[in-house]
Amino acid sequence: MIDFNEMIDNHLKKENRPKGTGRYYPSEIGMCLRKVWYSYKFPMEIKPDLLKIFEVGNIMHDFVVEVLKSEKNPHVQLLKSEFPFRQDIDDFTISGRIDNLLLVKASGKEILVEVKSTTDISFVREAAPHNVVQLQLYMHALGVHNGILLYIDKKNLQSKVFDVPYKKEEAEKIIERFRELHKGIVSDTIPEPEARSSSKTLWMCRYCEYKDKCYTETPASNKWP
Numbered sequence: 001m002i003d004f005n006e007m008i009d010n011h012l013k014k015e016n017r018p019k020g021t022g023r024y025y026p027s028e029i030g031m032c033l034r035k036v037w038y039s040y041k042f043p044m045e046i047k048p049d050l051l052k053i054f055e056v057g058n059i060m061h062d063f064v065v066e067v068l069k070s071e072k073n074p075h076v077q078l079l080k081s082e083f084p085f086r087q088d089i090d091d092f093t094i095s096g097r098i099d100n101l102l103l104v105k106a107s108g109k110e111i112l113v114e115v116k117s118t119t120d121i122s123f124v125r126e127a128a129p130h131n132v133v134q135l136q137l138y139m140h141a142l143g144v145h146n147g148i149l150l151y152i153d154k155k156n157l158q159s160k161v162f163d164v165p166y167k168k169e170e171a172e173k174i175i176e177r178f179r180e181l182h183k184g185i186v187s188d189t190i191p192e193p194e195a196r197s198s199s200k201t202l203w204m205c206r207y208c209e210y211k212d213k214c215y216t217e218t219p220a221s222n223k224w225p
């Protein structure tokens with residue numbers, strides 16, 4: 001018999017290459033800074049289940065591209081679906097391919113669309129702050145100052161769209177986050193357990209592969225639940 005689960009795992013398996021100090025990925029800065037720091041100091045292989053979830057995101061992205069390209073939707077034109085990214089800042093570089101970003105033209109305007117797949121669209125009531133952070137960086141670096149976050153439900157293709165107005169000062173704060181990350185990595189100083197600082201971000205810890213390490217380093221307390 002064919003074990004298709006195993007075949008998917010084989011297909012998605014990736015070589016685990018350690019990340020180099022001084023080169024950071026644009027797609028990771030919305031995450032908990034401590035988690036990103038751990039990923040440089042203690043690289044871990046991504047578990048097969050998580051790789052499958054990421055792949056569903058890629059499949060959804062391809063579907064959104066298809067919809068935008070469709071001649072049945074002539075009012076929106078897809079201009080670009082691949083974005084190599086590079087920004088040199090101080091003594092480090094932010095670079096990498098941005099996977100979930102599209103550039104479209106609608107109502108005479110160029111708009112950056114960041115696609116996010118979700119498990120239940122009914123819980124999505126506003127653009128998630130960590131997604132907004134990401135999009136601010138892209139709008140800033142790519143010089144396109146109109147942005148949209150498009151959430152799409154994996155189980156029924158229902159979607160919601162949120163405008164994200166470009167704010168230069170927000171984009172600059174994100175660059176500052178990269179500086180903080182770089183400083184922490186170079187000086188071997190662990191950042192605070194950021195995701196545990198607010199009930200709005202605590203959910204990130206559920207999916208964090210460094211959770212045990214993090215709680216050993218900073219045990220649960222009133223300040224850091």
Ligand code: SF4
Pocket residue numbers: 032033034035193194195196204205208209210211214215
């Ligand atoms: S457990 Fe939470 S606070 Fe700690 S590193 Fe992971 S995401 Fe960050």
